[in-house]
Amino acid sequence: MSRDLVLTQPQIRPRWLSLVEDPPTQLEPEALTPRSPEPLRVETPNPNVARRPLSLDTRRDASRRALADPSSQLRRAQTEQQLISRNGNNKSKDGNTNAAQVASPELVWSTAEKQLPAWDLNQDGFLSRSELEKVAQDPKVKGLDAAVLMSLLSNLDEIQALSNDEYGFENDGITGKDLGELRKLGDKAELNQKVVGTAGWGLQKSQTSTDLFDQDGPNYDAVKQGSLGSCEFLSAAVALAKRDPEAIKKMISDNGDGSYTVRFPGSKDPIRVTLSDAELGRAATAGKDGRWISVLEKAYGQFMNQRALLPSDSPQLATESQPGRLAMKALTGREGDQDILGPVTTNLATTRKKLTEAMQDGRLVTAGIAKELITKGTDGLPANHQYTVLNYDPKTDQITLRNPWGGGELRDANGKPRDGKNDGVFTMSLTDFYARFNDVVYETRAPRQKRQ
Ligand SMILES: [Ca+2]
Ligand SMILES: [Ca+2]
Ligand SMILES: [Ca+2]
Ligand SMILES: [Ca+2]
Numbered sequence: 001m002s003r004d005l006v007l008t009q010p011q012i013r014p015r016w017l018s019l020v021e022d023p024p025t026q027l028e029p030e031a032l033t034p035r036s037p038e039p040l041r042v043e044t045p046n047p048n049v050a051r052r053p054l055s056l057d058t059r060r061d062a063s064r065r066a067l068a069d070p071s072s073q074l075r076r077a078q079t080e081q082q083l084i085s086r087n088g089n090n091k092s093k094d095g096n097t098n099a100a101q102v103a104s105p106e107l108v109w110s111t112a113e114k115q116l117p118a119w120d121l122n123q124d125g126f127l128s129r130s131e132l133e134k135v136a137q138d139p140k141v142k143g144l145d146a147a148v149l150m151s152l153l154s155n156l157d158e159i160q161a162l163s164n165d166e167y168g169f170e171n172d173g174i175t176g177k178d179l180g181e182l183r184k185l186g187d188k189a190e191l192n193q194k195v196v197g198t199a200g201w202g203l204q205k206s207q208t209s210t211d212l213f214d215q216d217g218p219n220y221d222a223v224k225q226g227s228l229g230s231c232e233f234l235s236a237a238v239a240l241a242k243r244d245p246e247a248i249k250k251m252i253s254d255n256g257d258g259s260y261t262v263r264f265p266g267s268k269d270p271i272r273v274t275l276s277d278a279e280l281g282r283a284a285t286a287g288k289d290g291r292w293i294s295v296l297e298k299a300y301g302q303f304m305n306q307r308a309l310l311p312s313d314s315p316q317l318a319t320e321s322q323p324g325r326l327a328m329k330a331l332t333g334r335e336g337d338q339d340i341l342g343p344v345t346t347n348l349a350t351t352r353k354k355l356t357e358a359m360q361d362g363r364l365v366t367a368g369i370a371k372e373l374i375t376k377g378t379d380g381l382p383a384n385h386q387y388t389v390l391n392y393d394p395k396t397d398q399i400t401l402r403n404p405w406g407g408g409e410l411r412d413a414n415g416k417p418r419d420g421k422n423d424g425v426f427t428m429s430l431t432d433f434y435a436r437f438n439d440v441v442y443e444t445r446a447p448r449q450k451r452q
Helices: 004-008 015-021 058-067 070-086 105-119 131-138 145-156 157-158 175-187 188-210 231-243 245-253 277-282 292-307 324-332 347-362 428-434
Strands: 251-256 260-262 269-273 337-342 367-370 385-393 397-403 424-428 438-443
Touching: 058 337, 058 438, 070 145, 070 367, 070 438, 105 131, 105 145, 105 175, 105 188, 105 438, 131 145, 131 277, 145 157, 145 277, 157 175, 157 188, 188 277, 231 245, 231 428, 245 251, 245 292, 251 292, 260 292, 269 292, 277 292, 292 324, 324 337, 324 438, 347 385, 347 438, 367 424, 385 424, 397 428, 424 428
Parallel strands: none
Antiparallel strands: 251 260, 260 269, 337 438, 367 385, 367 438, 385 397, 397 424
């Protein structure tokens, strides 16, 4: 109930936002850490997914998400649909359904209607979030069913609100009437574009590759964030995959029975991971490069769940809203060190010096945008999001970053990528970076690592 209150009252300011505007001496670095939403929701952070009831983090996250820009979510869904129709002639492995068919709204609606009674585990007529989360972990739910299920989960708040069929807030789950209203909206409606786009992209992801690594993988530039707010982890994992692909390979082994074992340098115990089709549908993907990033992402959620006082029912959800310094700890064994950018906290000259040293050392570096500026959205860089710092060149004073979406980068006045290629990689002057970004997370130096 409280989360609905938060979501319907955007005037409640997220905690990090008010902190950003407070005098820098009162900043709490932890509170400023930007969280990324999920792709389909990333900029729009879908309150649906990142929900860990009772967690303080989640409440902060939900209020942050409520303020996010819904148009970006639509943009992302449309891009995904284009992707699906471009690749629409590819038969899936079972030869029955291809991605283009999935993108058919009729197929998505009818699948949801058909499966509702089976997924309504307590048979009360409401498809609740926890029921959907439970079914999502069932390896027997496959293919189109799994993709539609995950899309319902990703868009649950909006779908359950379509028909007023409960007292007070619509928050018990999706009913048959809600689905009827969804169908009535028609395929041009924004919500249906999201619902259909999410299902299509999810199916494509679950069927793209069954290998852990492609022959020449892992390639950092193949990584695309899924529907989870795991940008803090992904941006660090991308940095590691760029620096040392072999380290990633050593971290994961394929057990040959559909499960994988992940050994994070920062975790004492090996982590056994399986991924259902539905989980693959919202996981980060490396496409044809293999399942490595989907496996690592879920392993990280399991790792964080082990440390949590109140573990999430879904290990995947536990990847969300975690500080970037802990992602570095898992991936390297060394916790990251976060600088808040600002004249009092960390000035431009210090940032220049620290980036220079970190690049010389080959340390992992990520950077986040926590707040919306007046220029919100116009430069193409989503806020509440963490990026990989791929390079900083002290000679030119230019910094190169990568959005873990594998897209969404600096745009010019015409809305085109400034470097002509929307692959998520972009370069800007350090001065511009300093004005736009709010924090930098550095892998701490290894004890014996000394710069010359
Ligand atoms: Ca139910
Ligand atoms: Ca309803
Ligand atoms: Ca109601
Ligand atoms: Ca680019």
